[in-house]
Amino acid sequence: MTPPLAKPAPARASAPVYALVGNPNCGKSTLFNALTGLKQKVGNYPGVTVERKVGTAYTQHGHPITLIDLPGTYSLAARSPDEAVTRDVLLGRRDDTAMPDRIVCVVDATNLERNLYLVHQILDLGRPVILVLNMMDVAEELGIKIHTSRLEHILGIPVIACAASTGRGIIELKLALSRPDLPLSKHAWDIPVAIAPAVSELQASLQDDDRKPPLVARAEALLLLTDPDRLRVAGSTPLSARTHATLAQWEKRWAAEGTDWAGALVNARYDSIGRLTAEVVSTAPTAPVGPSTSDKIDAWVTHPVWGWLIFGVLMAAMFLSIFTLAGIPMGWIESLMGFVSGHVSSWIPPGDLHDLVIDGALAGVQGVIVFLPQILILFFFIGLLENTGYMARAAFIMDRLMSKVGLNGRSFIPLLGSYACAIPGIMATRTIEQPKDRLVTILVAPFMSCSARLPVYLLLIAALVPTSEVPVGTKVSIMLLMYAMGTFGAFGFAWFFKKTLLRGAPPLMIMELPPYRLPRLRDVGLQMLERAGVFVKRAGTVILGLSIILWFLATYPKAPEGTPQQEALAHSFAGRAGHILEPAIAPLGFDWRIGIGLINSFAAREVFNSAMSVIFAVEESNDEATTRLHLRDALRAAERPDGTKLFTPLVCLNLMFFYVFAMQCLSTIAVVKRETNSWRWPLFQLGYMTGFAWTLCLVVYQVGRALGY
Amino acid sequence: MDNWQTPLALLVVAATLGLLLRGAWKKRRKPGCGGDCGCPTDDFKAKLKK
Numbered sequence: 001m002t003p004p005l006a007k008p009a010p011a012r013a014s015a016p017v018y019a020l021v022g023n024p025n026c027g028k029s030t031l032f033n034a035l036t037g038l039k040q041k042v043g044n045y046p047g048v049t050v051e052r053k054v055g056t057a058y059t060q061h062g063h064p065i066t067l068i069d070l071p072g073t074y075s076l077a078a079r080s081p082d083e084a085v086t087r088d089v090l091l092g093r094r095d096d097t098a099m100p101d102r103i104v105c106v107v108d109a110t111n112l113e114r115n116l117y118l119v120h121q122i123l124d125l126g127r128p129v130i131l132v133l134n135m136m137d138v139a140e141e142l143g144i145k146i147h148t149s150r151l152e153h154i155l156g157i158p159v160i161a162c163a164a165s166t167g168r169g170i171i172e173l174k175l176a177l178s179r180p181d182l183p184l185s186k187h188a189w190d191i192p193v194a195i196a197p198a199v200s201e202l203q204a205s206l207q208d209d210d211r212k213p214p215l216v217a218r219a220e221a222l223l224l225l226t227d228p229d230r231l232r233v234a235g236s237t238p239l240s241a242r243t244h245a246t247l248a249q250w251e252k253r254w255a256a257e258g259t260d261w262a263g264a265l266v267n268a269r270y271d272s273i274g275r276l277t278a279e280v281v282s283t284a285p286t287a288p289v290g291p292s293t294s295d296k297i298d299a300w301v302t303h304p305v306w307g308w309l310i311f312g313v314l315m316a317a318m319f320l321s322i323f324t325l326a327g328i329p330m331g332w333i334e335s336l337m338g339f340v341s342g343h344v345s346s347w348i349p350p351g352d353l354h355d356l357v358i359d360g361a362l363a364g365v366q367g368v369i370v371f372l373p374q375i376l377i378l379f380f381f382i383g384l385l386e387n388t389g390y391m392a393r394a395a396f397i398m399d400r401l402m403s404k405v406g407l408n409g410r411s412f413i414p415l416l417g418s419y420a421c422a423i424p425g426i427m428a429t430r431t432i433e434q435p436k437d438r439l440v441t442i443l444v445a446p447f448m449s450c451s452a453r454l455p456v457y458l459l460l461i462a463a464l465v466p467t468s469e470v471p472v473g474t475k476v477s478i479m480l481l482m483y484a485m486g487t488f489g490a491f492g493f494a495w496f497f498k499k500t501l502l503r504g505a506p507p508l509m510i511m512e513l514p515p516y517r518l519p520r521l522r523d524v525g526l527q528m529l530e531r532a533g534v535f536v537k538r539a540g541t542v543i544l545g546l547s548i549i550l551w552f553l554a555t556y557p558k559a560p561e562g563t564p565q566q567e568a569l570a571h572s573f574a575g576r577a578g579h580i581l582e583p584a585i586a587p588l589g590f591d592w593r594i595g596i597g598l599i600n601s602f603a604a605r606e607v608f609n610s611a612m613s614v615i616f617a618v619e620e621s622n623d624e625a626t627t628r629l630h631l632r633d634a635l636r637a638a639e640r641p642d643g644t645k646l647f648t649p650l651v652c653l654n655l656m657f658f659y660v661f662a663m664q665c666l667s668t669i670a671v672v673k674r675e676t677n678s679w680r681w682p683l684f685q686l687g688y689m690t691g692f693a694w695t696l697c698l699v700v701y702q703v704g705r706a707l708g709y
Numbered sequence: 710m711d712n713w714q715t716p717l718a719l720l721v722v723a724a725t726l727g728l729l730l731r732g733a734w735k736k737r738r739k740p741g742c743g744g745d746c747g748c749p750t751d752d753f754k755a756k757l758k759k
Contacts, residue, residue, distance in 0.1 A: 351714030356721060545729045552722040 017066045017098065018177065021086060021122065022106035023115050024072035025514070027134040029053075031106055031164040032069040035174070052097075059178035068100060074114075076121045077227030082430055088236045090125065091220050092212065095237060099216070102128040102182060104173075109139040109146055109161070113277045120189070120269055123155070124222060126215025128182035130158045132173060137163040138515070143283055151280040156186030189272035191222070192264045198225060198250040202243065209240035225250075226262045294515040298393065307397045314390075315483070318381040319476045326373035333373070337366040356551055364547020364610035367631055369539045371455040371609075376532050378454065382420070383527045387519040391416065396513065405491045406498030408432060411441040415490065418448035419483075420531075422668045426675055436504040440497045442675060443685050446668055447490035449483050449660060451535075452605040456659050457482055459609050462632040464652040478656075486660045493688075538604075546603050547610045550574065554596070554614055566641075569593075569615065588658070588694065589651040589701040591640060601664045608659075650704040654697045661693035 022028040036055025053069040070089055071082035078084035085094075092099035103122055107115035112133070123129060133139075133146055152159040158176040162169030176182075191199060202221035206212045212220060224247055254261045300306050341362050348354040385391050395412040402411060410432050418425030425445045432438040449457070461475050498504065553574035559567060569575045570592070577599055578592030585595055597611040609631070616634040638646040663669070663686045672682040 348714075352718040353714035353721075356718045542729070542732075545725045548722055548725045549729070552719075 015063060015065050016101035017068065018102045018104050019068045019070050019089060019100035020104045020106060021070050021090065021118065022072060022134075023074050023108065023118060026072070026106050026108040026115060027164045028072060028106040029069060031132065031134065031162070031170075031173075032067060034164050034167065034170055035177075036067055057174070057177065060175055061178065063178075065177060067104075068097070073118065075118050076223050080430070080432070084236065087223075090122065091223075092216060093237045100127070102130070104130045104132060104177075106132045106134050109133040109136045110142060110144060112144075112146065112281055113273060116273045116277065117269065120187075120273055121219065121223065123157075123185045123187040124215070124219035126184060126213070126219070128157075129185055130160065130173070130176045130182070131155065132160045132162050132169070134162050134164055136161045137166060137168065145282045147280045147282070151276075154186070154276065154279065156183055158182070190268060192261075192268055194259065195225065195261050195265055198246075198261070201246050201250070205240065205243045205246050209242045222265065226265050292515065294389075294513070297516055298513065301390070301393045302396050304400070307393070311394060311397060314385070316476060316480060318378065319479045320472065321381065322374045322377050322479070323472050323475050325377055329373035330370055333370050334366070337362060337370070352555075355555065356548065360548050360551025360614055361544055363613040364550065364607075365539050365544050367459075367547075367609035367611075367613035368455055368543050368606045369536065371458050372532060372535060374458060375451060375454060375535050376528055378451070379420075379531045380524065380528045383524040384519050387517075387524050389514045389516045392513050401491065402494075405495035406504070407440065407491075407494050408434070408437050411437065411494075414441055415445055415448055418445040418450060421450050421452070422446040422448065422665065423671050426668070426671050429675070434504060436498075436502040439676065439681065440494050440502050442672055443497060443681065443688075444490040444494050446663055446665065446685070446689065447486045447493070447661065449486045450605070450665075452665070453482075453659050455606040456601075456608050457656055459612070459632060459635070460647075460652045460656050463635040463647050464649050478653075482656055482660055485657070489661055489692075542604060543607060543610055546600065546607050547614060550596075550600055550607075550611055550614050553577075574615075584694075587701065588697040589648075589654050589705075590658075591646060593638075593646070594651075594655065598658075598664075601659075602666050605659065605664055648709070650701060650709045654701050654704075657700060658693050658697050661689060661696060663689035 020028055020032050032053065032055060035057040055067045055069070056064050057067050058064055068089070070086040073083040073086045076087045076090065078087045088094045089097050089100070090103070103125070105119045105122055107119060119129075119131060131151070133148065136146075139146065146161070148159045148161050158179075160169050160173045160176055162173060164170070199218065199221045202224060203214070203217045206217035206220055207214060210217070224243075250261075301310055341358055344362070345354065345358055348357060385394070395416065398412040398415075399408075402408070411429070414425045414428040414432070416425075417428050422445050425448065426442050429438045429441045429445070432441060457479060461478050464478070465474055554569060554572050556572060559571040563571065570579060574596045575592065578595035581595035581599065582590075582592040585591075585598065590598070593612075593615050596615060597608040600607045600611045612635060613631050616631065616638065635647045636645075640646050669682045669686060672685060673679055676682070
């Protein structure tokens with residue numbers, strides 16, 4: 001048994017660096033945000049696509065301290081790049097990040113025994129540690145009582161009871177962070193006798209050749225004996241040859257003896273944790289027994305049949321709301337834009353600047369911003385479902401389907417994120433352990449209909465089905481069809497890749513289902529407004545800018561005076577680009593004007609709407625029309641040179657199919673390149689997705705025409 | 710009378726192009742979604758907890 005250490009750590013002259021560590025979903029990031037507020041910097045660890053979050057907090061005396069929010073991990077035995085970075089930073093293996101001076105371990109108080117495994121390993125490091133028992137409010141509701149003072153006495157370190165989501169315990173934690181004389185732990189546990197010589201030899205090698213401090217060397221020796229360092233990431237300092245040789249020698253010896261030394265070590269650690277929790281945790285007699293309310297709801301929500309029905313009903317209700325509730329505010333926005341256009345038009349006499357402002361900037365922005373109410377409703381519902389805890393159940397249901405295509409249920413969270421935007425979805429794949437599963441998820445994530453596609457779908461549905469004649473259920477069904485096609489397209493290609501290019505064994509998934517809770521409408525509302533703000537900001541910056549550029553491309557070079565408007569548009573840069581593309585897209589039913597929209601969509605998908613606004617406004621403006629048609633009416637009135645309608649129902653549907661499947665986002669391509677560290681995969685993704693979209697649309701259009709549509 | 714309007718419009722277009730290219734270059738050096746995609750940023754998550 002190692003001797004206890006109670007000598008306080010010496011006070012440091014400069015501000016210390018704290019690392020925040022804990023299991024996933026223990027509330028660590030909520031705590032980090034509560035301590036640092038807006039004073040955070042997010043970057044990447046060099047050489048590896050893992051996020052590095054550093055923030056500044058302040059002691060009670062106003063001195064700054066640095067906090068590093070390390071990726072969540074269940075133990076120092078890393079199973080993914082995120083977890084490897086946490087391990088490496090704590091063990092001082094990274095040249096770009098110094099070993100933290102002090103460590104804040106955040107644990108979920110409702111599941112102390114499991115969470116203490118990581119804490120137990122960290123206490124071995126011999127660094128000053130503060131233990132934060134988070135989610136104490138939930139623990140108390142469940143009748144779990146933790147004797148924090150007893151725990152503090154046994155471990156010899158500060159233990160703070162906390163509920164980061166409500167702010168409870170934050171002040172006490174700040175006081176603990178402010179202490180210059182943080183004590184070292186009295187933590188000690190019994191290592192199996194048979195393993196002690198191996199620990200000593202490895203510790204000596206780590207101290208001498210790898211130059212580790214004694215206690216860190218011992219902790220690393222214990223880790224290497226249970227997890228022989230299989231996962232290494234870029235930026236991690238390799239171990240010395242002597243350490244590797246010592247480890248290999250002991251592994252060989254125990255393999256010959258048939259001793260499961262790794263298992264023995266893990267069991268010894270769990271025994272120590274079990275004795276500790278038995279002393280400090282008690283469950284109240286009034287604690288509920290049997291299935292909780294969440295369990296009873298889950299019996300329906302995760303049922304193989306009812307679960308899917310409930311999921312379908314919720315999605316249908318969400319889209320129904322989008323189509324029914326948004327009509328009036330959309331009208332307000334259109335009136336407002338018309339009012340602004342009318343006034344600006346009266347201030348600037350006819351000319352190029354007038355056309356740039358009215359037909360370029362305002363028309364382009366209106367084409368996107370008019371869908372703001374529908375975006376708001378969508379994010380309101382998503383926020384509501386997330387806040388209640390339902391989304392984890394959706395991931396659970398999806399896992400059944402995803403395992404059939406060879407994907408981990410962990411892929412569902414990145415894919416779910418891709419419904420908002422593929423970029424954070426693709427970045428979220430960093431938590432997927434298996435490289436092939438991660439790559440497959442990255443390759444199929446853009447199939448999820450992102451929020452940028454929503455304005456395009458809404459415009460084309462409005463052009464396809466006039467409001468007054470068709471039940472709203474038809475529009476809902478078309479929208480659901482688009483989302484379903486994208487989702488099943490993703491699963492289909494995932495299955496294909498897992499059977500061919502990226503073959504691998506189907507992975508296991510273990511996930512936690514958080515308890516249900518009543519949604520915090522304030523949080524949902526704030527989140528909805530935040531996303532609305534981002535959407536409006538994007539419309540006012542990127543979309544506005546692209547609309548101005550598009551107006552220029554659709555106006556210059558100018559055709560000679562008196563040229564008919566269609567020909568004038570065809571004469572412009574945009575028209576010429578559209579005409580170059582037209583032979584490739586004509587078999588799909590698209591013409592050069594749609595081609596301009598498709599080209600512009602590579603910058604941002606919703607720019608299709610702006611492009612159509614600019615193109616049809618440009619066509620209208622020189623006719624001196626006194627009223628501007630709504631864009632959807634303009635599309636429905638648009639004609640081909642032979643006088644037939646351009647946006648027939650078949651073309652509208654086909655265009656939506658194209659947007660579901662084609663890879664049209666340069667930003668996503670750039671992120672895929674970064675995450676895969678190569679141009680091969682993003683170019684492959686661009687090729688296979690766009691090729692599939694083209695082929696599908698070709699078949700749909702040609703068969704549709706043959707059937708008389 | 711759009712003699713003054715044409716060069717002004719072209720100036721606006723050039724300035725817009727410059728700003729868009731500058732934004733794209735900045736994103737290249739600081740990769741990430743930058744909040745443009747509509748996901749809640751970390752700054753915002755911090756606000757939620759205030």
